[in-house]
Amino acid sequence: MEKKRLSKALAAAGIASRRACEELIFAGRVQVNGETIKLPQHHVNWSSDRISVDGQSVKSEQKKFYYVLNKPIGFICTSARPGKKPIVLDLFPNTERLFTVGRLDKETTGLLLVTNDGHFANKVIHPSSNIIKEYIVKTLQEITPEHLETLSQGARVDEKWVRPVSVHKVRKGTFKICVQEGKKHEVRIISERAGLKIVELTRVRIGSLVLGTLPVGQFRPMTEKDKELIFTR
Structure with a gap:
């Protein structure tokens, strides 16, 4: 199995977007073979290296989930809970490691994408996509x-x-x-x-994906058509 940059490997495993994975690495929350690594460009091999985030082992592949959410007011877009404040992921019942694609601040409502696919998230938020x-x-x-x-x-x-x-x-x-x-x-x-x-x-x-009539606080699975619309002007 070929070696990958640590940040890219974490994104592919669904930990977060590549940018967010870099932040995790810089914060010293990622370990490779028991050693804390703070360089996103550090190369790893899934077949021989043990990778963990906050002490939790990371699997190389997992089923990918994609959701469209109508974010309610008062919820924070973060994976790490700040005290007792509600976070967007509280709205999802499953236990998969999900994260938001970009952010809406606490007081902003509306269309928000949630996934565990780091490559998809990175493509959406990268400036080159011009969304x-x-x-x-x-x-x-x-x-x-x-x-x-x-x-x-x-x-x-x-x-x-x-x-x-x-x-x-x-x-x-x-x-x-x-x-x-x-x-x-x-x-x-x-x-x-x-x-x-x-x-x-x-x-x-x-992009061309609209919120529509999705009720506040509710989410639905993202379709392939939805994904196309995101990148359509």
Whole structure:
């Protein structure tokens, strides 16, 4: 069996996306043959190396699961529970090692992908995929042309100026915004710069996959058609 980078091997085993696996490695939570390894590029061989995460043995292959979730408010996108706070994975009854594909913050609701396929997750979140995400934003103020102009200019997020793909008014206090960068709190920061106070933020589309009528807090298996839609513009 050929050797693989440790981060790639963990992603293939369904531990997390490749980026998240790198974070696990840097944090010293991954062991190879009993030794803590902090280099994602360390090469391993499933046939001869014993790999574990947080002391739990990792299997090289497992059945892959893919879900579409309508995330409710108050749930955190993490695999490591911060105290007693609810996490997205609490909504899933099975015991498979699942993780979210990217993140929605605690106060944001809507379309979220959940899987145990690290390669799939990495493909979705990687900038080269150029996947557009659409959000519906409800605010306290009436949306004016001036607001739309400022929103379209974007904002500085993580020391980089980012601009939305498009911004459109939906009704008096609601607008929809499409972004491609996927920076943390990007929509909230852009809205704040425009002087808008968000009262409700919902992601309704990833690529061409739409949330539809899936009830809040419910999930469904992802179909092959869904996967195609994610990468379709």
